[in-house]
């Protein structure tokens with residue numbers, strides 16, 4: 001299978017959909033040999049349309065992999081106590097190996113408290129402090145690693161292999177310091193022996209910091225904030241952003257068209273980079289694939 005497409009500008013476009021399909025195929029094959037059906041429970045509170053789409057895709061991928069897949073949809077008014085009670089029930093359920101509570105949660109609920117209620121062994125999002133701590137001490141064997149950074153690393157490794165370069169010793173800049181992407185991504189890059197900088201909203205001279213980077217991972221959630229002209233020629237660019245912006249014209253239903261863009265100005269960055277992930281079709285599909293991979297790992301440890 002080919003995971004990389006040569007673009008007109010010469011940059012390799014990293015095909016996240018193809019890499020994710022490979023990961024899912026591997027998971028499905030292992031499930032068939034495991035002798036136990038991995039169980040994934042996804043919990044959605046409220047009716048956020050983006051969350052509904054994500055949760056549906058997660059359920060579909062779980063079924064494709066041969067998992068036992070359950071979804072709990074709770075009303076927006078759900079109390080913190082009720083959500084915690086559901087998580088505790090899932091913690092105790094032997095048919096469930098992975099629990100994911102879709103974020104964001106409504107304002108009456110303390111998200112961190114809910115995430116910390118999930119048993120670390122079933123925390124397939126990798127957000128529990130125990131898993132964050134295991135990643136921080138470099139124990140990849142025992143940690144469940146957050147899906148988006150784990151998938152981003154695989155795309156980066158795919159590109160580096162194709163380019164014939166080693167990640168060790170390279171200057172990597174992660175833009176964004178969230179617990180979900182930025183911080184765990186920095187830990188993963190450090191474990192690969194990259195020299196890691198975490199840039200964020202208070203960083204002075206972001207353009208200058210990025211201009212020195214051999215690897216850029218953009219996770220800020222601001223459409224095309226990272227300008228193509230900042231990218232060092234020959235760098236590898238992993239764009240985690242998925243931002244919906246106004247498009248051109250109207251849909252068949254007469255609604256204004258929208259389109260998805262990343263955190264990086266794609267065309268201008270592709271003109272300088274050695275390899276880059278597209279949006280959509282880059283990191284996005286990898287997040288769901290890594291969720292399946294984490295659920296398999298959690299089940300395997302139980303088996």
Ligand code: GUN
Nearest residue numbers: 100101102103104125147
């Ligand atoms: N909302 C947006 N991304 C994520 C994710 O990776 N996990 C969960 N639980 N919620 C999300």
